[in-house]
Amino acid sequence: MRTQRQVVNHSLRKRAVLRDLLTNRVGPLDVCDASPYLKNAARFHGEPTDERCPICRSENLTHVHYIYGDELRQSAGQARTLAELPPLAMTLREFQVFVVEVCLGCDWNHLVEQYLLGRDGLTESGPEQTAVGGVPATDASDGRRRREARR
Numbered sequence: 001m002r003t004q005r006q007v008v009n010h011s012l013r014k015r016a017v018l019r020d021l022l023t024n025r026v027g028p029l030d031v032c033d034a035s036p037y038l039k040n041a042a043r044f045h046g047e048p049t050d051e052r053c054p055i056c057r058s059e060n061l062t063h064v065h066y067i068y069g070d071e072l073r074q075s076a077g078q079a080r081t082l083a084e085l086p087p088l089a090m091t092l093r094e095f096q097v098f099v100v101e102v103c104l105g106c107d108w109n110h111l112v113e114q115y116l117l118g119r120d121g122l123t124e125s126g127p128e129q130t131a132v133g134g135v136p137a138t139d140a141s142d143g144r145r146r147r148e149a150r151r
């Protein structure tokens, strides 16, 4: 998505949990604890994926997108389909998206990634400036902040 920014990937944490499971440091009941709310969100708003569940290996994972932010008011904390996000990103300045993977077979669930969406991500310099991994044009303001801090 065009305004996607500040992406935090949680795959390292997921790998750590799966490792703990293999070494019996945690049991399946500790990680396969999807709430009825989460499972309903997965059924009604989830995006099916081609990824097999790492625990039961019999179902594919479903991604649920939760949205948070002051501008969302009573919708904050609700699940949205992926198709509902771009229109929201064009109307709101900024909101946070949390992507949770859920297995409807064994109730495995884990936070996959989080990111910001919203019009604030559209810089005046255009989308070609928003390259991934690049240093955004905030150097000037950073310098100002650093100078202010020294004062």
Ligand SMILES: [Zn+2]
Pocket (backbone or CB within 6 Å): 053, 054, 055, 056, 057, 058, 059, 103, 104, 105, 106, 107, 108
């Ligand atoms: Zn499963």
